[in-house]
Amino acid sequence: MTLDSILDRMTGSGTMSPLLAESLKGLEAERPFSVHRELQALLYLGAILIAAGLAATVKAYFDLLGPWTVLGGLVAVFAGSVAFCFKRGGGFGRGAVRPPTLVFDYVLYLGCVAWGLAAAYAETRFHLFGGAWKTHFLISSALFAALAYRFDNRLVLSLGLCSLAAWFGLQLQGLHLWSSESYRFFGLVFGTLAALAAYLSVRTELKSHFQDVYGNFAGHFVLASLLSGTATRDPYLYFAGLLAACGLTAAHAVRSRKFFYMVYAVFYGYLGVCSVLLRNMREIGFILLYFIVSSLCVGAGLFYLARRFKEEA
Amino acid sequence: MRIYEQEDEEKLRLCMQAAAWRRNGLITEPQFREIETSTRTDLKRTTLMLRLLLFVFAGLLTAATVAFVLWLLDLGDGGNYVWLAVSSALAYAAAERLAGPLRFYRHGAEEAFAAGALVLALLAAGHYIRHGLGLYGSEKELLLEILAAAGCFALYARFRHLYLALAGVLALAYLPFTYFDEVIWQRAFLAVIFISGLLLTWREERVEPPVLLREEASFLFAFLLFGLCLAVNLRLGDLRPWDIPHILKARAGVPAAAYWLSYVLTFLIPLAGLAAGIRTRRRALLAASAAGIILALCTNKDYLGFRHFPWDPAVLGALLIGISIALERRLKAEWKGYTSRQLLSPASHGLEAAAVAAGAAGISHAANAAPGEGGANFGGGSSGGGGSSRGF
Structure with a gap:
């Protein structure tokens, strides 16, 4: 077999055109041989390395280069990459927009990392927001989200979500809410907001492919927060919440056929059950x-x- | 020897290929159904993620059951290894039963039982070598490593799980570090192991087997080539931030000729692999060779004794991006059978690891790049999570 x-049998019986059968045979034999994934992996690695190199350089030459050189350089990288994206990118679309070139997404990602570095540097050096210094995370987050939606970029959306998470965490610290209870609360609020965004992205059909990000x-945020609650003295409310959240997650997995x-x-739910049932077992x-x-x-x-x-391919 | 017929496995591969075509809109639902009917087998499969979960819980079941009986019967040293050997046989029988008469294929549970059988057999053997044969230290380790490698290859021959073959290679690769003290002999012996493996798989790959087998052999070949790249690289221990285990670190006492030969080989081996990968169109070989070249570039300065600068990663990153752009442009229109276009989009399991990791890495760099001053010490704010706290 x-x-x-x-394919020959299907062509003979008329259920497939000879042209399609030939194309499929070509695909099976990998003719042409697509190196799309390999190029994407190289670009991804390259972008991460450039981001790491930029960060290390800024950190090492913080004083030597002077604030305006560092800031000027980083802002120029950001402006250049955004200008490139506006020039080369297509218009905004509610659905998925194919990037004009493979490198397009990574240029914007690098620009945004440069912006993040510039914002952190400026705040450290000039204390622009004074006591509310964490605000730069919130501003960066909003900027990244806007750019992610404009250019349909999941890497930048993730960057924006991480910035927002950092802002949330630091806000709590500023309010002197040091207890694990407050971090749990933060995790729940942030995770619920992310879940709401996932729901709305599908419901409104606005970048519905962002749903998985x-x-x-x-x-992670909702289930980990609830799981940590099951290790407290009064775990039952968190436990009930965890079971409900796991149930919803499992239902979503089955409905969408996304078994991740x-x-x-299963993991968070099982750990929660273990945490509650094994607590008094010696x-x-x-x-x-x-x-x-x-x-x-x-x-x-x-x-x-x-x-x-x-299993499906 | 194989528990699954080669033809059945090939049929499954074809069916998955047809599913990818359907997902990409190349064939219609009735056309897919017809291919599916032609490639139908009695093997029972599941999704990748359910397979992972079943593997974990079947492994947990095995471990807990063995430990429970050990606790319950309190057999003492002599009885313990007998029970471990018996439980190994039981676990293997369960794997055989699931994969044989019940026809489970890449289903997680039968894989966990097979792997569990090997682990239990090694535990029993370790116990016996120590208490029965009275061997300790490196002699015991050496015997166990050989047994582990043999067990992995035997299971691979039976169940054809590629990771078992890779585990067998790793077990063999540990041998030189147990047997030799001098780094030069460790690396030379390691290189001999990988070269022998390369020759064996190369022969298997060249006889034009069915596509599935060829892909397996190709992956194994690529893994061995990458292993050889690691084996000849004496400067791996200088790489940071990855803390390579002590056994891989270059030590003093390596003769100059061997040192410079190793330097040349760090480039030569992956370049030869890349050339072979391009010629034979082997995806895994291309990836392993590219990884080997990047590794060689990373250790280049260490070999030559040059100073590292903070912007070194950025230079390497720019080089990689430059190469990618050049290749994309060259391959936009098909060139010598290669293209940069995406022909088939992969299936989504819901995992957005690349995007999430890129976001976390980006924000982590931004947070860590700002030196500690006043209130803006972001140190430790990595991973962009709730842990973005000072001194967290």
Whole structure:
């Protein structure tokens, strides 16, 4: 049984045109051989290395270069990359917009990293916002989000979300909310906002392919926050919340056929259940028995799911 | 020897290929159904993520059951390794049952039982070597490494999970570090292991087997080539921030001729791999060779004794981007059978690791680049999460 024989049979029976069959045979034999993924990987690595090199240079030559040289250089990189994107990029679209070239997305990403460096440097040097110095994270976050939507760039959207997360975290610190409870609260609020953004992006059909970027942030922040709550003295409210959130995540995974979310739901959910049930268990035999029974139960559930969903390429 | 028929595996590969065509709109649903009917097998598959979960929980089940019986029966030293050996046989029988009569294929559970059987067998062997044979230290380690490698290759021959072959190579690669003290002999022996592996896989790849087997051999070949790049590079230990384990660090006492030979080989081997990859159109070989060249560039200054500058990563990054742009332009219109166009988009599992990592890396650089002064000490604000706190 070869692909050629299947396609020849389909061509013979008239269910496939000879032209399509030939194209598919070419694809199967990798003619032409696409190096798209490899080039993207090189660009990705290159962008990360340039960002790291820029950051290291700014840090090492902070005083030597002088503030205006550093700031001028970084802002010029940012302005140049944004200008390049406006010049070369297409118009705004609500759906996915194909970049004109492979390097396009990475130019904008690098420009945004340069902006982030410039903002951090300026704030450190000139204290532009005084006591509210964390504000530069919020401003950067808004700028990155706007650019991400304008140029349909998931890397920059992620950069914006990370900036927003940093702002949230530092705000809490400024309010002297040092306890893990406040960080848990922050995680829940941030994660819920990300989940809401994921929902709205699909609902409004505005960059609906950004859903998974938001979804990954939401999954980690909400589930990790609730999981950390199950290790407190009064875990039951968090535990109920965690089970509900895992249930929703698992349902989303099944509905959208994106089983990475199932990994989130099962791991965080299982750790939560372990945290609550094992907290008062001291006998090693019972603990081992618990792991046998629980892994059997989870395994059975997964087998049921596995029977329903076959692998796809 | 193989538990799955080669033809069945090839059919599955074709079916997955057809699913990719359907996803990209190249064929219609009825056309896909017809191909699916032609490639139907009785093998039971699942999605990649469910496979991962099943692997983890089947592994947990195995470990907990073995530990529970050990606790319950309290067999003592003599009985422990007997039970470990028995449980290894039971785990292997479970893997055989799932993959054989029940026809589970890349399903996670049978893989976990097979891997668990090997781990348990090694634990039992370790126990026996120490208490039964009275061997300690490097002799015991050496025996265990050989057993681990043999076990991995045997399981690979039976179940054809590529990662088992890779684990077998790694177990073999550990041998020189246990046996030799001098770095030159460690590296030379390591290179011999990788070269032997390359010759074996090269022969297997050249006999024009079905595509699936050729892809497997090609991946293994690429892995061995990258291993050889690591083996000949005496300056890996100087790379930062990756803290390469001590065994990979270059030590004093390497003769000058060997040192400069190693320098030449760090470039020569991946370049030869790249040339072969381009000629034979092997994706894995291209990737491994490119990684080898980047590694050689990273250690170039260390070899020559030049000073590192903070902007070195940026220069390398700019070089990579420059090469990518040049290649994209050259390959936009098809050139010698190569193209930079995306022909088939990959399936989405919902994982946006690249985007999230890029965002976290970007904000981490920005936070760490600002030197500590007054209130704006962002140190530790990596990963852009709730941990963006001072001194967190």
